[in-house]
Amino acid sequence: MALTVAAIIRIRNLYAVVMLGSIYSLLAAAIFVVLDAVDVAFTEAAVGAGVSTVLALGTIALTTSREKPPTHTALLPGIVVLLTGAALIYGTLDLAHYGDPEAPIHKHVAPTYLKEGPEKTGIPNIVTIVLASYRGYDTLGEVTVVFTAGVGVILLLGNWRRRSRRRERGGGENV
C-alpha cells in the first residue's frame, strides 16, 4: 500500500493514478477482511475499487488526463502534513491497544448492545442492529447525506439531455 501511495504522489498521468487508487482500495478491502470487518470490505471493494474508479475515469474523460505541474514548491504543505501526522501519531499513544478488552469503548454501551440486541430484535448480526436500530438517527443522517449528494449532482450536471440537444443543434462540431 505504501508503494501505491508513493507511486500516486510521483506519477503525473492521472489515468495511472486512478488505477493505482483502485489497487489501493482493493488492498484496503483485503486488510478489512483480515480485521474481520467484512461489511466495510464489501463497501471498500465496491465503492473504492469499483464505482469511484469509474467515476474518476469519467471525470478524466470529461476534463484532461495530465496533471498540471505544480506552480509552487511543496515545502509549506509538506511541513503542515508532517506536523499533523506527527500530532496524530502522538495522539494514538493514548489509545488503548488493539483488541484490549479493558478499553473504555468495550466497557460503555457495547456489552449492553451485545447482550440485549439479539434478544430484542431477533437478529444475530450486531452490526445491523446497531446501525439500523440503536443508531437509527445516524443512519438516517447518512442516507440523507447520500441523498443530498445525488441531488447535488443532478442539479449541477443533470441537464445533459438539454445540453446534448443544444450541441446537436449547434452544428455538432464537437461530435
Add this chain to the structure above:
Amino acid sequence: MYSYLVLRVVAKLLIPFILLFALYVQFHGDFGPGGGFQAGVIFAAAIILYTLIYGLDAANQILPRGLLRFGIALGVLLFGGVGVYNLLVGGNYLDYSVMSHDPVHGQHLGILLVELGVGITVTSVMVNVFFTFAGYLAVDDKPAPGSKSPEESGRQG
C-alpha cells in the same frame, strides 16, 4: 467499446450473479455481513458494469432516469416514513418495537424496511451519478444506430 465480444459475454455471465449477490447482501444482512449500503453499491456496480459494456442507451432502457430520481427520494422517504409511522402508532421516532404486536418482530420488520430504504437510495444515487457523468460523454461517442446486434435490440425491445 461496443464490439468486444469477450467483454460482452463475460459481463453477461457475471452481472446476474452480482445482482443476486447484492440482493443476498440486502435481505440476508440481518444474519450475515452486509446491509443496505453494501447491497446498494454492489447493485450499482452491476448496473455500471452493464452500462460500460452495453452503452448508456441500453442501461437507460432498464433504469430510466425518472425511475432513478424517484428511487433517490423513495429510499429516504421509506426510512423517514418508518419513523413517522412509529410516531403515529404511539412509539418514539425510529423505535421499531411498536410496528408489530410483538416488539421483537417489530424491530425485525423495521430494520428490514430501513435497510431497504438505504439500499434503494444508495443504488439510485450511485447509478444516477454515473449516468450523469456518462451522459456528458455519450454525446461524443454515441454508437451509430445500426451498430447494436440484432439479438441485443430484440431483447431490449
